[in-house]
Amino acid sequence: MFIKKFKSGDIFLVIIILIAGMYFLFTGNLNRYTDKEIVIRADKKIIKEHFSKKVRKIKVNGARGFSVIEIGSNWVRMSDSDCPNKLCVKQGKIYKVGDSVICLPNKVSITIAGRNKKTEEEVDAVCH
Amino acid sequence: MSLIEFIKNTTDKKKRKVYIFLLAFAVVLNIIENIIPKPVPWFRIGLTKIALIIVVYSFEFKYILLFPVLRAIVGFSITGLLFTPVFIWSLSGSIVSAVVMYIIVHTGLNKFFSIYGVSISGAVFHSLTQWLLIIYFFNLNFSVILPAVLGLAVISGLITAYIADAVIRYRDGGSF
Numbered sequence: 001m002f003i004k005k006f007k008s009g010d011i012f013l014v015i016i017i018l019i020a021g022m023y024f025l026f027t028g029n030l031n032r033y034t035d036k037e038i039v040i041r042a043d044k045k046i047i048k049e050h051f052s053k054k055v056r057k058i059k060v061n062g063a064r065g066f067s068v069i070e071i072g073s074n075w076v077r078m079s080d081s082d083c084p085n086k087l088c089v090k091q092g093k094i095y096k097v098g099d100s101v102i103c104l105p106n107k108v109s110i111t112i113a114g115r116n117k118k119t120e121e122e123v124d125a126v127c128h
Numbered sequence: 129m130s131l132i133e134f135i136k137n138t139t140d141k142k143k144r145k146v147y148i149f150l151l152a153f154a155v156v157l158n159i160i161e162n163i164i165p166k167p168v169p170w171f172r173i174g175l176t177k178i179a180l181i182i183v184v185y186s187f188e189f190k191y192i193l194l195f196p197v198l199r200a201i202v203g204f205s206i207t208g209l210l211f212t213p214v215f216i217w218s219l220s221g222s223i224v225s226a227v228v229m230y231i232i233v234h235t236g237l238n239k240f241f242s243i244y245g246v247s248i249s250g251a252v253f254h255s256l257t258q259w260l261l262i263i264y265f266f267n268l269n270f271s272v273i274l275p276a277v278l279g280l281a282v283i284s285g286l287i288t289a290y291i292a293d294a295v296i297r298y299r300d301g302g303s304f
Contacts, residue, residue, distance in 0.1 A: 009240030
């Protein structure tokens with residue numbers, strides 16, 4: 001096995017690199033967004049909301065009728081909507097920055113947007 | 129007798145022959161690497177580093193520094209990507225890794241590092257250079273992939289070191 005050929009410095013190097021990787025894995029990514037907000041677009045209107053401990057419901061009017069949006073501590077979902085096949089309701093809760101629930105017939109969409117206050121970085125589009 | 133000892137003890141003319149042979153070896157490896165499928169985007173094993181490791185162990189500094197430049201120009205003109213951004217990333221990454229490996233091999237650090245440590249540090253610095261260049265070119269926060277970059281660099285360093293070790297030990301009286 002090749003491990004037998006390792007000298008002391010090699011093992012030290014690998015451990016250092018893996019620790020550095022772990023460090024960036026647990027600090028760099030989790031603190032990337034200091035602030036999350038929910039952007040609701042309802043038939044040309046834009047409403048911005050924040051997560052709250054207490055679950056609350058917001059009723060907005062879309063192109064077709066009403067939409068009920070439920071906001072929790074770290075999730076948001078469409079709990080009821082006035083559209084024929086209810087795909088937006090069936091999608092359930094969303095948690096992460098960049099995720100979105102979209103109801104096409106009613107022209108209502110919910111997106112979670114992230115913002116880093118330190119670097120003022122806002123994600124609007126990433127494309128590779 | 130290993131390949132490294134053979135190169136160090138041979139005449140200048142033969143040294144140059146071996147150098148050209150290693151260059152051709154690196155170019156072929158570069159082509160082979162393009163054939164290998166890449167399950168992780170942008171992750172390449174870095175097979176050309178096998179030739180670079182052998183060069184770093186057995187030649188002087190100017191040859192070590194020249195090697196990645198020649199390899200990149202010849203290899204990329206074959207694949208038709210000469211002077212594209214990919215070429216610049218590949219070239220700068222391999223130059224930095226060649227310098228780092230030279231520092232480790234030809235200073236006192238050689239006592240603590242085997243070929244595996246040399247290869248891993250070369251791969252890590254190669255990846256870090258490319259990572260920094262991508263940040264500079266595209267101006268985006270890429271710290272998300274840094275753990276993956278470091279972890280995959282360790283794996284690819286181990287693979288290349290294993291093959292390079294086998295290549296160095298294989299030679300027993302072939303003809304150059």
